[in-house]
Amino acid sequence: MTKLIGYARISTRNGATDGQRAELLAAGVRRDDLYVDEGSSGARAPRPQLDVAVTALEPGDTFVIVSLDRLGKSTQNVLAFAEGLSGRGVELRVLNFCGGDVDTATPPGPMLFTTMAALGQMEHEIKRERVLDSIDRRRKAGKNLGGRPRRITNRQIRNANRLMEAGEPTALVVRDFGMSRATFYRRARALGLMPDQSGDEKPEIDDAV
Known part of the structure; x- marks a missing residue:
C-alpha cells in the first residue's frame, strides 16, 4: 500500500x-x-x-x-x-x-x-559572478588577496562557501581569499555552514558581517 x-x-x-x-x-x-x-x-x-x-x-x-x-x-x-x-x-x-x-x-x-x-543554473551563475566580481574589485583596489590577511571576516567565509557550493575548487577559493583550509573549515563550522565535527573548538571572535 x-x-x-x-x-x-x-x-x-x-x-x-x-x-x-x-x-x-x-x-x-x-x-x-x-x-x-x-x-x-x-x-x-x-x-x-x-x-x-x-x-x-x-x-x-x-x-x-x-x-x-x-x-x-x-x-x-x-x-x-x-x-x-x-x-x-x-x-x-x-x-x-x-x-x-x-x-x-x-x-x-x-x-x-x-x-x-x-533556477539551479541561474543560482549557480549568480553566486559565481557575485563572488568573483567581489574578488576582482578587491584586486583593482590594490588589496592583496594572495597573502594571508590578519583578519578574515564572516562575509569572506560566507562568500568562499558560496563559491565552493557553486563548484569552485576549495584549494583555489581559499587561496584567493588568503586563508588556509583549516581556517575556512573552522570558521565555516562556527557560522553553521557545516557540522562541527570536533565539538571543542572555539570560534574566532569576529563581529564583521
Missing part, C-alpha cells in the same frame, strides 16, 4: 514547528509517517530524520514537504534529491510551490523539475 511520507525541517533560528507539521498532517500525512529535524541549520547540517524518512520510502510512495527550502539551500542539490526519488519510483509533492500544491504524479508535475533545473 502506497503512503505519504512527510518531512519538516526547523532551523535553529525559527522555532515555529507547528506550522509545517500542521500543513503536512492536513495534506494527509499520518503522524506515524511524519519525520521532523529540529535545530538543523546550515547547508551541510546533519539531518538524521531526513535520512530515516528517505529510507522509509518505497516505490509508489509520495514524499511530502511544505516547501523546497526544507530540503536544502542549494536548488541544484534539491533537484538532485528530487531526481533521486524519481529514480526509485517515488513521487514528490510540494505543498507551496509557485503559489500552489505541486505533485510530480500529476500533469503539472514536470513543471517542478523544469523550474528547479532553471
Whole structure:
C-alpha cells in the first residue's frame, strides 16, 4: 500500500514547528509517517530524520514537504534529491510551490523539475559572478588577496562557501581569499555552514558581517 511520507525541517533560528507539521498532517500525512529535524541549520547540517524518512520510502510512495527550502539551500542539490526519488519510483509533492500544491504524479508535475533545473543554473551563475566580481574589485583596489590577511571576516567565509557550493575548487577559493583550509573549515563550522565535527573548538571572535 502506497503512503505519504512527510518531512519538516526547523532551523535553529525559527522555532515555529507547528506550522509545517500542521500543513503536512492536513495534506494527509499520518503522524506515524511524519519525520521532523529540529535545530538543523546550515547547508551541510546533519539531518538524521531526513535520512530515516528517505529510507522509509518505497516505490509508489509520495514524499511530502511544505516547501523546497526544507530540503536544502542549494536548488541544484534539491533537484538532485528530487531526481533521486524519481529514480526509485517515488513521487514528490510540494505543498507551496509557485503559489500552489505541486505533485510530480500529476500533469503539472514536470513543471517542478523544469523550474528547479532553471533556477539551479541561474543560482549557480549568480553566486559565481557575485563572488568573483567581489574578488576582482578587491584586486583593482590594490588589496592583496594572495597573502594571508590578519583578519578574515564572516562575509569572506560566507562568500568562499558560496563559491565552493557553486563548484569552485576549495584549494583555489581559499587561496584567493588568503586563508588556509583549516581556517575556512573552522570558521565555516562556527557560522553553521557545516557540522562541527570536533565539538571543542572555539570560534574566532569576529563581529564583521
